[in-house]
Amino acid sequence: MKNENTDVWADWLLHRRTADDSQLAERLQKMVEVYADRVIEGARLKPGMTFVDVGAGDGLVAFRALNRLSGDINVILTDISEPLLLHAKSLSATTAAPERCTFLQCSAENLVGIADASVDVVATRSVLAYVKDRPAAIREFYRVLKRGGRISIAEPVMQNEYFVARAMKARIDSGKGQPDDKLLRLIHRCKSAQFPESADPLDISPIVNYNERDLLQCVVDNGFHDAHLELHVDIRPSLITTWETFIGTSPHPWAPTLKEIFAEQFTEGERRFFEENLRPGVETGTNASTDQMAYITGEKPA
Numbered sequence: 001m002k003n004e005n006t007d008v009w010a011d012w013l014l015h016r017r018t019a020d021d022s023q024l025a026e027r028l029q030k031m032v033e034v035y036a037d038r039v040i041e042g043a044r045l046k047p048g049m050t051f052v053d054v055g056a057g058d059g060l061v062a063f064r065a066l067n068r069l070s071g072d073i074n075v076i077l078t079d080i081s082e083p084l085l086l087h088a089k090s091l092s093a094t095t096a097a098p099e100r101c102t103f104l105q106c107s108a109e110n111l112v113g114i115a116d117a118s119v120d121v122v123a124t125r126s127v128l129a130y131v132k133d134r135p136a137a138i139r140e141f142y143r144v145l146k147r148g149g150r151i152s153i154a155e156p157v158m159q160n161e162y163f164v165a166r167a168m169k170a171r172i173d174s175g176k177g178q179p180d181d182k183l184l185r186l187i188h189r190c191k192s193a194q195f196p197e198s199a200d201p202l203d204i205s206p207i208v209n210y211n212e213r214d215l216l217q218c219v220v221d222n223g224f225h226d227a228h229l230e231l232h233v234d235i236r237p238s239l240i241t242t243w244e245t246f247i248g249t250s251p252h253p254w255a256p257t258l259k260e261i262f263a264e265q266f267t268e269g270e271r272r273f274f275e276e277n278l279r280p281g282v283e284t285g286t287n288a289s290t291d292q293m294a295y296i297t298g299e300k301p302a
């Protein structure tokens with residue numbers, strides 16, 4: 001693998017997700033560790049097993065699985081991002097048992113380098129949200145698993161963002177002239193830049209074109225049985241408490257930050273009005289954020 005330094009995935013995971021705010025990074029790390037641990041629980045790992053972490057990123061799930069089993073499993077970390085694989089590889093030297101780790105650059109839809117029926121568990125977290133052909137990915141998981149092998153998945157469900165953006169647009173287009181319309185228009189401008197709307201359902205971005213039941217159905221339609229879904233919805237105080245971080249982060253790798261949206265789509269007056277209205281909520285900690293995480297497990301029939 002040659003080092004390409006960075007790409008959209010590495011840039012987001014290592015920088016834009018937190019706007020390089022170390023306090024936010026610390027809070028976020030605690031939250032994603034909870035997600036990762038649930039994925040590992042769903043995997044029902046046993047010593048000697050081979051565990052694939054698809055779209056491993058910085059190795060969060062893979063390394064925690066390895067440590068949970070005291071190094072007594074083999075872990076294959078796959079990702080389409082070469083910079084992230086190289087980053088994970090360098091981390092493995094200090095956080096995991098590097099001799100137990102294999103790194104493969106490939107997409108979830110084509111797990112090249114992993115033989116048919118060769119692994120015990122396929123796990124993935126926050127990856128299928130970015131995969132256009134999700135059924136192809138699930139078929140690949142099925143292909144590489146041994147009979148009786150398990151999948152354990154955690155994916156964010158962001159479809160609501162799309163519905164909210166469309167509802168805002170409908171209200172704006174209705175021209176009912178509510179007094180808060182100016183703010184609504186500006187919030188809609190930001191939301192539709194981060195969670196693109198489309199009149200044509202076929203054009204809807206993979207990040208918002210599914211819900212938890214669609215994912216479960218996809219798993220069942222592609223051969224898994226004993227499928228189980230848990231949806232966790234948490235509404236809690238936002239982890240972001242400074243304005244600079246609020247406008248400097250982006251909610252997913254394909255989304256611009258508010259700062260970027262201001263530069264491209266706001267006049268200075270609009271930016272000031274937006275800030276005057278929203279900054280107090282951010283800085284007093286009264287802003288809430290909603291996380292919806294779908295946990296799905298399933299088994300390849302024995």
Ligand SMILES: C[S@@+](CC[C@H](N)C(=O)[O-])C[C@H]1O[C@@H](n2cnc3c(N)ncnc32)[C@H](O)[C@@H]1O
Nearest residue numbers: 009055056057060080081107108125126127130
């Ligand atoms: C939100 S990050 C999640 C990283 C990691 N799984 C975690 O739990 O922190 C999404 C990851 O998916 C990878 N990715 C995006 N599209 C992919 C695809 N089609 N196949 C495999 N990996 C993909 C990205 O490179 C990135 O590492």
